[in-house]
Amino acid sequence: MINLVLFGPPGAGKGTQSEKLIQKYGFVHISTGDLFRWHTKNDTALGKRVKEIMNSGALVPDEITIAMLKEELDKNPQAKGFLFDGFPRTVPQAEALDTFMKDNGSAIHHIVALEVTEEEVRTRIAKRRSTDNRVDDEEEKLNKRITEYFSKTIHVLPYYKNHGRLHTVHGIGDIDEINKNICAILDR
Numbered sequence: 001m002i003n004l005v006l007f008g009p010p011g012a013g014k015g016t017q018s019e020k021l022i023q024k025y026g027f028v029h030i031s032t033g034d035l036f037r038w039h040t041k042n043d044t045a046l047g048k049r050v051k052e053i054m055n056s057g058a059l060v061p062d063e064i065t066i067a068m069l070k071e072e073l074d075k076n077p078q079a080k081g082f083l084f085d086g087f088p089r090t091v092p093q094a095e096a097l098d099t100f101m102k103d104n105g106s107a108i109h110h111i112v113a114l115e116v117t118e119e120e121v122r123t124r125i126a127k128r129r130s131t132d133n134r135v136d137d138e139e140e141k142l143n144k145r146i147t148e149y150f151s152k153t154i155h156v157l158p159y160y161k162n163h164g165r166l167h168t169v170h171g172i173g174d175i176d177e178i179n180k181n182i183c184a185i186l187d188r
Contacts, residue, residue, distance in 0.1 A: 001079070001080060001081045001106060002025065002027075002080075002081040002109050002110065002186060003081050003082045003083075003084075003101065003106060003107065003108050003109050003110075004021070004027065004081065004082070004083050004084065004108070004109065004110045004111075004112065004186065005083075005084045005087070005088070005097075005108055005110070005111040005112070005160075006018060006021075006083060006084065006085050006112055006114070007111055007112065007113040007114065007156070007157070008113060008114035008115070008116055008171060009116060009118070009121050009145075009146060009149040009150065009153075010121060010125060010142065010145045010146060010149065011116070011120075011121040011122075011124040011125040011128065012114040012116040012121065012171050013114055013116070013124075013171050013175070013178065014031075014085045014086065014114065015031070015085065016175060017114070017175075017178065017179055017182060018031070018083055018085050020175075020179045021083055021179070021182065021183075021186075022083065024183065025080065025081060025083075025186065026080040026081070027079075027080065027081045027082060027083035028072075028076045028079040028080075028081070028082050028083070029082075029083050029085065030069060030072050030073070030082055030083065030084050030085065030087070031085040031086055032060075032065055032068070032069070032084075032085070032086040032087040032089075033085075033086050034085075035068045035069075035072065036050045036054055036060060036068075039068065040054065046064055046067060046068060049064055050064060055141075056144075057140065057141035057142075057143075057144030057145060058144065058148075059089055059090075059148055059152075062090065062092055062093050062096065065087060065089075065093065066093070066096050066097075066100070069084075069087060069097070069100075070100065073100070073104065084097070084108070088156055089148075089152070089153045089156065090152065090153070090155075090156065091155060091156055091159050093156075094156050094159050094160065095159075108165065109165065110165060110167060110185060110186060111157075111160040111165050111166045111167065112167050112168075112169055112182050112185060113157055113166060113167070113168045113169070114169055114171030114178070115168050115169065115170055115171050115172075116171040116172055117172070118146060118150065120171075120172050121146060122142075122146075125142055167185045169181045169182055169185070
């Protein structure tokens, strides 16, 4: 079993790369963004709490995020591995994920950070905004998400680097080449 965290700012290509990695390795994909959208769309108790927070562009508090993740992990006891997309976003979340995985007899084996410039992120999201109509891609909310990533979330990387699990991949260029670079890390 391989458990992977795919890391990067909004628009870095995490979703695109996740699809390719799921096909190749059979991961169970856990995207906090997808979980948040599902819970809000289905008006669950957690979803009601998340909706107000997401609509303001702020990060969802750790206890809500972790509750959703635990629920997803528990649904998939026979998984070949998990791919975490968009989580963790804070060092306490990274620590909580490590603890949870250890308590379940597993670990996060690799953290792959897609390195993408803010300019590239803004260009990609502008394209995505015109086709996907995602509420969290609206300009004001996007600005908050980008600021959150580059001022707060990026501090998770040293945590994983200090634990020897961080790998960086240049996230600009040919999608298949980026994927090949990620797979080379996982196949070692």
